[in-house]
Amino acid sequence: MENIDVVIIGGGPAGLAAALAAYEEGVSVAILERDHELGGILQQCIHNGFGLRYFKEELTGPEYAQRFINKIKESKIKVFLNTMVMQITSERVITTINPNNGVVHFKAKSIVLGMGCRERTRGAINIPGTRPAGIFPAGQAQRFINIEGYFPGKRVLILGSGDIDMIMARRCMVEGIKVVAVAEVLPYPSGLKRNQVQCLDDYGIPLYLRHTIIDIRGKERVEGVTIAAIDEKWRPIPGTEKTWDVDTILFSVGLIPENELSSNAGCKIANNGGPEVDEFLQTTVPGIFAAGNVLQVHDLVDFVTFEATRAGKNAAKYAKDELPIKDCQKSVIFAKPGSDVGYVVPERICGIKNSKDPYEIEFSFRVKNPRQNIIAEIISKGKIIYKRKQKFVLPSEMIHLKVKLNPVDVGEELTINIIEQDSAINVIEKEMLEGS
Amino acid sequence: MKSSNLYDIAIIGAGCVGSAIAQRLSKYDINIILIEKESDVSMGATKANSGIIHQGYFTTKGSLKEKLCLRGNDLIDEIGPKIGVEYERIGAIFCATNKIERETLESEFTKSQNRGVDVEIITDLNRIHVIEPQLNDNVITILHFPRAGIIIPFELTIALAEHAIINGCELKLEFEVGFIKRDTENDVFEIRSADGRKIKAKTIINAAGIYSDKIARMVGLEDFIIIPRRGEYILFDKDSLPLKKIIFPTPTPASKGIVISKTVHGNFFIGPNATEIDSKEGINTTSIGLNEIITGARKIIKNLPFKKNITNFAGIRASTHQHDFIVEESSIPQFINVAGIDSPGLSSSLAIAELVEQILKKNCGYTFIKREDYIPTRNKQILLSDLSEEELAKKIKENPQWGQIICRCEQVTEAEIVEACRGPIPVKNTDMIKRRLRPGMGRCQGGFCLPKVMKIISREQDMIMEQVTKTGGDSFIVFERTKHLNSEVIEKGDML
Numbered sequence: 001m002e003n004i005d006v007v008i009i010g011g012g013p014a015g016l017a018a019a020l021a022a023y024e025e026g027v028s029v030a031i032l033e034r035d036h037e038l039g040g041i042l043q044q045c046i047h048n049g050f051g052l053r054y055f056k057e058e059l060t061g062p063e064y065a066q067r068f069i070n071k072i073k074e075s076k077i078k079v080f081l082n083t084m085v086m087q088i089t090s091e092r093v094i095t096t097i098n099p100n101n102g103v104v105h106f107k108a109k110s111i112v113l114g115m116g117c118r119e120r121t122r123g124a125i126n127i128p129g130t131r132p133a134g135i136f137p138a139g140q141a142q143r144f145i146n147i148e149g150y151f152p153g154k155r156v157l158i159l160g161s162g163d164i165d166m167i168m169a170r171r172c173m174v175e176g177i178k179v180v181a182v183a184e185v186l187p188y189p190s191g192l193k194r195n196q197v198q199c200l201d202d203y204g205i206p207l208y209l210r211h212t213i214i215d216i217r218g219k220e221r222v223e224g225v226t227i228a229a230i231d232e233k234w235r236p237i238p239g240t241e242k243t244w245d246v247d248t249i250l251f252s253v254g255l256i257p258e259n260e261l262s263s264n265a266g267c268k269i270a271n272n273g274g275p276e277v278d279e280f281l282q283t284t285v286p287g288i289f290a291a292g293n294v295l296q297v298h299d300l301v302d303f304v305t306f307e308a309t310r311a312g313k314n315a316a317k318y319a320k321d322e323l324p325i326k327d328c329q330k331s332v333i334f335a336k337p338g339s340d341v342g343y344v345v346p347e348r349i350c351g352i353k354n355s356k357d358p359y360e361i362e363f364s365f366r367v368k369n370p371r372q373n374i375i376a377e378i379i380s381k382g383k384i385i386y387k388r389k390q391k392f393v394l395p396s397e398m399i400h401l402k403v404k405l406n407p408v409d410v411g412e413e414l415t416i417n418i419i420e421q422d423s424a425i426n427v428i429e430k431e432m433l434e435g436s
Numbered sequence: 437m438k439s440s441n442l443y444d445i446a447i448i449g450a451g452c453v454g455s456a457i458a459q460r461l462s463k464y465d466i467n468i469i470l471i472e473k474e475s476d477v478s479m480g481a482t483k484a485n486s487g488i489i490h491q492g493y494f495t496t497k498g499s500l501k502e503k504l505c506l507r508g509n510d511l512i513d514e515i516g517p518k519i520g521v522e523y524e525r526i527g528a529i530f531c532a533t534n535k536i537e538r539e540t541l542e543s544e545f546t547k548s549q550n551r552g553v554d555v556e557i558i559t560d561l562n563r564i565h566v567i568e569p570q571l572n573d574n575v576i577t578i579l580h581f582p583r584a585g586i587i588i589p590f591e592l593t594i595a596l597a598e599h600a601i602i603n604g605c606e607l608k609l610e611f612e613v614g615f616i617k618r619d620t621e622n623d624v625f626e627i628r629s630a631d632g633r634k635i636k637a638k639t640i641i642n643a644a645g646i647y648s649d650k651i652a653r654m655v656g657l658e659d660f661i662i663i664p665r666r667g668e669y670i671l672f673d674k675d676s677l678p679l680k681k682i683i684f685p686t687p688t689p690a691s692k693g694i695v696i697s698k699t700v701h702g703n704f705f706i707g708p709n710a711t712e713i714d715s716k717e718g719i720n721t722t723s724i725g726l727n728e729i730i731t732g733a734r735k736i737i738k739n740l741p742f743k744k745n746i747t748n749f750a751g752i753r754a755s756t757h758q759h760d761f762i763v764e765e766s767s768i769p770q771f772i773n774v775a776g777i778d779s780p781g782l783s784s785s786l787a788i789a790e791l792v793e794q795i796l797k798k799n800c801g802y803t804f805i806k807r808e809d810y811i812p813t814r815n816k817q818i819l820l821s822d823l824s825e826e827e828l829a830k831k832i833k834e835n836p837q838w839g840q841i842i843c844r845c846e847q848v849t850e851a852e853i854v855e856a857c858r859g860p861i862p863v864k865n866t867d868m869i870k871r872r873l874r875p876g877m878g879r880c881q882g883g884f885c886l887p888k889v890m891k892i893i894s895r896e897q898d899m900i901m902e903q904v905t906k907t908g909g910d911s912f913i914v915f916e917r918t919k920h921l922n923s924e925v926i927e928k929g930d931m932l
Contacts (some may be wrong), residue, residue, distance in 0.1 A: 034841065082839075082840065084844075086847070095825070097828065097832065097838075097839045097841065098832075098839050099832065099837065099838075099839035099840045100836065101839075102829040102832040102833055102839060103825050103828055103832070118883055118884070119883050121746055121747060121883070128721045128722045128723050128725075128748075129720050130719060130720040131719075131749060132906070132911060133905065133907070133911040133912060133913050134913075139883065140883050140884075140887075143887060144914055145918060148887055148901075148914075149917050149918050149919060149921050150902070150914035150915070150916075150917055150918065151914060151915040151917070151918055152913070152914055152915070153915065154915060175918060215720070216720070219717060219909075220906075220907070220908075220909045220911035221910055221911055221912060236723070
């Protein structure tokens with residue numbers, strides 16, 4: 001059994017930032033990483049656009065990761081590669097296996113979960129058709145091209161317009177793979193605007209909004225695909241079918257936080273798929289913290305770094321017994337998603353009730369619909385206790401609210417709402433989204 | 437004998453039935469060959485199947501289905517443990533939600549008692565919900581068959597085929613029968629593949645499932661046709677619904693209805709519907725079909741955890757107009773048809789093999805002598821989940837590949853995949869690994885592990901990565917290399 005103050009599960013962007021932040025607090029830190037190198041999914045994201053917020057410059061994924069990896073190398077942080085965590089107990093005993101050392105146990109004073117997320121599968125959205133080779137989650141295709149050095153196909157249709165889909169559309173074109181179209185079920189692109197412009201428009205790739213795949217052909221390898229427009233009840237509209245001969249379909253229909261270990265450790269999992277946390281990013285199991293995509297799927301890695309820095313610092317303080325509220329179960333108030341808000345992190349706030357001064361909390365959440373001229377408001381005890389105007393909000397972009405709340409204003413729970421100043425919500429769009 | 441490609445018995449089709457026949461006959465001192473057109477065993481109706489060991493319910497009195505299903509249900513206890521296949525008798529329930537359905541169940545209750553099977557009819561609502569808490573409140577009566585069970589159809593079939601191979605049966609994969617010639621002078625059949633390979637056999641057992649009518653026609657038999665009936669399924673993640681029983685609605689004359697059942701590995705599924713289709717290869721799922729099974733399942737159970745579904749798939753039943761199994765020597769001597777094996781075919785497969793053995797003795801002149809070197813058991817491959825921590829630590833010391841997890845969702849190590857590659861049926865594609873060890877079958881459906889599994893196959897079978905397929909044939913996963921890199925075979929000892 002190896003005793004370590006703070007153990008970080010996962011050596012991706014969240015784990016790297018959490019490890020460095022914890023280390024700066026003067027505690028012993030170890031990173032457990034299942035792959036043969038640090039950096040996580042950033043290593044296959046060879047496009048640029050990372051780091052604008054954190055480093056104030058534009059980096060590629062591997063460059064962004066390397067800045068942290070270099071600092072880790074200079075530190076005394078222990079790094080265990082090829083190490084798979086099999087189990088975490090609520091007493092923070094971690095069981096790992098590793099080809100060189102076999103079964104190794106760690107006992108941690110605190111833990112930061114940084115396992116990231118995985119791609120939703122084709123089955124999760126019930127695309128009909130046959131099941132030949134040539135249907136890839138976008139992230140897997142990215143790995144084949146950028147890491148393994150293989151063409152996963154020559155003619156591609158992409159389902160989904162998230163950031164990874166659009167980035168892969170451009171990547172394919174640059175590599176000489178023809179992208180015939182991108183289809184998206186929503187009435188708007190689900191990724192960042194800059195990616196739509198730089199990855200689709202600039203390469204002349206057509207984007208079909210409110211379209212879905214209605215058939216995939218091919219027994220051994222994909223031979224063709226048909227998409228169709230959908231009506232407000234998500235039914236294909238006859239006569240709108242478009243068919244292409246393609247050998248490959250890439251799809252990305254969302255990311256799911258990877259929380260099997262957290263769940264087995266006893267962490268309560270919230271509706272968004274991540275563990276429920278308090279304002280210290282501590283899960284419902286004392287001493288276990290979470291940050292990055294394992295907690296909530298982020299839009300920008302920079303925000304993962306910010307969040308994980310907080311989690312790492314708090315985990316170190318917990319290990320040193322310096323965290324102001326160690327027991328997260330007592331005098332908790334709950335933060336709830338209200339009108340047009342998908343989820344809220346943190347879901348619980350445990351320090352505000354005993355605070356005498358205005359209490360600072362950092363909320364992050366996503367809206368359900370793209371909207372203009374909105375107000376983000378926090379309501380408690382039937383009163384608005386905070387509000388902020390915003391020109392645009394999009395489901396693809398996380399919203400961060402750093403607020404100072406007066407303890408006397410806050411009841412047993414608080415709700416975050418998005419309300420519009422002028423027009424009512426587009427009812428049809430709302431139903432469509434809820435139907436998804 | 438084998439050098440001249442002459443076999444005593446050629447079994448066409450390596451589904452659960454063909455493999456069960458091969459396994460049964462492999463204990464005798466005869467030359468058997470099992471012929472399969474696909475790249476693995478269990479690729480037809482067996483592959484996408486409900487995986488239920490039925491208990492003879494809702495079969496016609498006096499039919500082969502009734503007799504062989506009941507016998508097959510018993511035989512699994514005899515054969516399953518010997519060949520290392522897991523199954524669980526969790527029991528099946530049929531649910532009635534109205535008076536007419538209740539009457540159907542009552543009449544089946546009497547029929548089942550007359551068959552002498554364990555059965556219970558339950559009308560006490562509290563008890564019904566204790567037996568299966570997931571049922572809807574409108575269920576008023578259930579018929580409970582405690583000896584019904586669950587099994588993974590391809591695991592059974594792989595185990596049967598491997599046990600046959602260990603005992604000398606030859607397996608010929610990717611051999612699509614194109615032509616059968618009867619050499620009446622020498623009393624042998626000549627079986628030719630589409631690409632010109634030849635096999636000679638004294639006896640043919642036609643267990644070609646969906647293609648059994650096509651095979652029969654090759655020797656001039658036209659007494660049955662197979663009507664492909666597609667069934668679609670939706671599979672859900674492990675532990676997403678704590679089901680205790682296999683749940684059926686009250687059957688109609690057309691179908692047993694949408695089943696809701698857990699699997700041996702803790703997933704659960706809903707399905708199948710039943711759609712007659714024209715194509716024998718129509719294993720696509722459809723929006724209409726998927727909606728049909730969702731609607732069907734919702735009638736019986738309360739909560740369908742939709743966020744937890746991980747895949748959907750379809751299979752084809754090899755039905756006939758006769759509505760019963762055909763297991764008989766045909767009008768052509770030494771040509772035995774085993775056809776029309778739709779539900780309860782999987783449950784009956786071991787009993788069908790027994791019946792085929794009897795036919796061979798009675799009608800075809802075989803006097804079977806047990807082989808002296810018969811190996812009575814097949815050991816199940818040792819899996820990570822079978823090992824204690826101490827055992828695992830020891831294994832990693834001996835072979836570091838035990839410490840390298842390849843599939844995160846199902847926790848499969850490199851050592852297990854390597855062993856499967858070297859098994860009695862050499863593994864040459866990623867779906868074969870998936871059926872044997874489950875990487876790619878979990879909640880990420882291969883999102884992370886596919887490139888790694890490909891590399892292990894490349895290394896073990898000395899193939900370049902571009903040759904590794906998903907499921908044989910032309911189902912290539914990657915094309916050429918980018919940047920004009922050279923093709924590579926993953927070297928022994930290479931880090932994955």
